[in-house]
Amino acid sequence: MTDGGPKANTVLTRHDRHAAADLLTQAFFDNPAHAFIFPDPTRRQEQLRWLMYTNLGGQLAVEVSFAEKSADAFLAMAFWHAPGAPKASLFQLARFGFFAMPLKYGWPAFNRMTKTVAEFEKRRANGLGGRESWFLNNMVVAHAQRGKGIGTRLLQQQLADVVDPSGFPASLTTQKPENGSVKPNAFGGDFHDLLGEWPDIEGARSPRLVLCLFKKAMAAARNRERGEGEARSGAFGLTTPSGAIKEVAGKAQDKVGNAIKR
Secondary structure, X not given: OOOOOOEEEEOOOHHHHHHHHHHHHHHXXXXXXXXXXXXXXXXXXXXXXXXXXXXXXXXXXXXXXXXXXXXXXXEEEEEEEOOOOOOXXXXXXXXXXHHHHHHHHOHHHHHHHHHHHHHHHHHHHHHHOOOOOEEEEEEEEOHHHOOOOHHHHHHHHHHHHHHHHXXXXXXXXXXXXXXXXXHHHHHOOOOOOEEEOOOOOOHHHXXXXXXXXXXXXXXXXXXXXXXXXXXXXXXXXXXXXXXXXXHHHHHHHHHHHHHHHO
């Protein structure tokens, strides 16, 4: 990589919030869940841009970002929610304007959003069987950069550098079946898939498919920690070193703190 080339594993800061919101809005405009929350395509661009920008406030506060960036634009970006890391508090959500959504776009949109998030979390938690994981959140690649292997390369590097050494599995959710063939290539092909219909949420407009992907904890990382005790999951045969959650989450929070200060 030359000095003038793209920079991989860049950490997002609060100064990148507008650019990141633009990229997320572009990527998720036709996403089934977001089309369900904001069903009017003529208004969705503005509505979704507000939601992405608002949500980024909370993500930058509690999650660990990574991205690949050119001199003037983000090529790809995502967040990890580390094992054991806290979710954004009600105070933080209020601070970033999240609770203005019912006033701006109405209670029906707010209710659809909260129900959607709850359904995703329920299905992912059921798949993990109560286990902690690295949750891959909002991974997107700019439209003009798709098909070049940028997202796969960036994610594979993160899995090797962040996830595999930790001994924890990784997880993600998506509503597009085609992502089930793309994401596994980046994850390394070690998966358990959950496919199923949602219960009815406000009629036929609700998304009908959730696909959860899981990458197992690396055996090498497990073996290094066997002397410290293990907790096992019968669903996936995964192993979590006991006592490691606080250490991993602490390192993740240190990264977040350093990024916020920048």
